[in-house]
Amino acid sequence: MERDQELKSLKRGLQALIMLTRNRPMTVSEAARKMGLPRTTAERILVTLETEGFVARDPASKRFGLAARVLALAGGFSAEDRLTQVASPKLFAKTREIGWPLALAVPLGDQMSVRVTTDPATTLWLYKRHVGSEIGIAGSSGGIVHLAFLEDAQREEMIELLRQSDDPIQALARDRPRLDAYLAEARRDGFSIGPDLGPERAVSVPLRDATGIKAVLVMMFIARGVSMAQITGRFVPELKALAAQIEAEAFGDQIGAESGSKS
Numbered sequence: 001m002e003r004d005q006e007l008k009s010l011k012r013g014l015q016a017l018i019m020l021t022r023n024r025p026m027t028v029s030e031a032a033r034k035m036g037l038p039r040t041t042a043e044r045i046l047v048t049l050e051t052e053g054f055v056a057r058d059p060a061s062k063r064f065g066l067a068a069r070v071l072a073l074a075g076g077f078s079a080e081d082r083l084t085q086v087a088s089p090k091l092f093a094k095t096r097e098i099g100w101p102l103a104l105a106v107p108l109g110d111q112m113s114v115r116v117t118t119d120p121a122t123t124l125w126l127y128k129r130h131v132g133s134e135i136g137i138a139g140s141s142g143g144i145v146h147l148a149f150l151e152d153a154q155r156e157e158m159i160e161l162l163r164q165s166d167d168p169i170q171a172l173a174r175d176r177p178r179l180d181a182y183l184a185e186a187r188r189d190g191f192s193i194g195p196d197l198g199p200e201r202a203v204s205v206p207l208r209d210a211t212g213i214k215a216v217l218v219m220m221f222i223a224r225g226v227s228m229a230q231i232t233g234r235f236v237p238e239l240k241a242l243a244a245q246i247e248a249e250a251f252g253d254q255i256g257a258e259s260g261s262k263s
Helices: 008-022 028-035 039-051 068-072 079-098 141-148 152-163 168-174 176-189 228-262
Strands: 055-057 064-066 102-108 111-117 134-136 200-209 212-222
Touching: 008 028, 008 039, 008 055, 008 064, 028 039, 039 055, 039 064, 064 079, 079 102, 079 111, 079 212, 079 228, 102 141, 111 141, 134 141, 134 168, 141 152, 141 176, 141 200, 141 212, 152 168, 152 176, 168 176, 200 228, 212 228
Parallel strands: none
Antiparallel strands: 055 064, 102 111, 102 212, 111 134, 200 212
């Protein structure tokens, strides 16, 4: 085939898919810079791929990432991508129901990194998170839950890493008795409110597949706006139920396969 017969639009679409397998979800402007194209051209490519089900746009951050249909093309669609894809609409629906913002966070080094947030869907005066926002593991309810549900060896390695940090928010990692108390409580109860006692608080529950913890589901709230009895009596059961729905849809096949192999 002569080079002038090549379908430039197809090549650019494939280029966009390859780019998204190698990078985090990105905005149209970021994709345009990465691909060396005008913004309008990059947007047409991404919108076309979205229409065909190969990419999806996060309603909050407006970032494009891989969608489930790309599994038919390649293995670049990771478990994290699948989890984000499944969780996003469910989190926005739940925020509309309960009024408090929700987030999905995953570990990234010594930080918990936000992958989905419904902050833009609320009118509450809270610290506005975005996809990519980070907070130290030892200083957050999500980080405590992540540590609590790790395998023992992984947990010890992570705590040692956190102990070496000079970030003040990681100070709890150097107070082992207090940290262990938080971790034991999280494992026992299946959630954590964490060590932060500021006006804005968070409560987190784990998201797990057959191999272990993959992410945390976080609800942010204003301490003076809701009682601890409401958090533990109403919202924690709702978060656990939501987490179970997300796990079933994102990891159902894996969990089923794991159960079958043990039977």
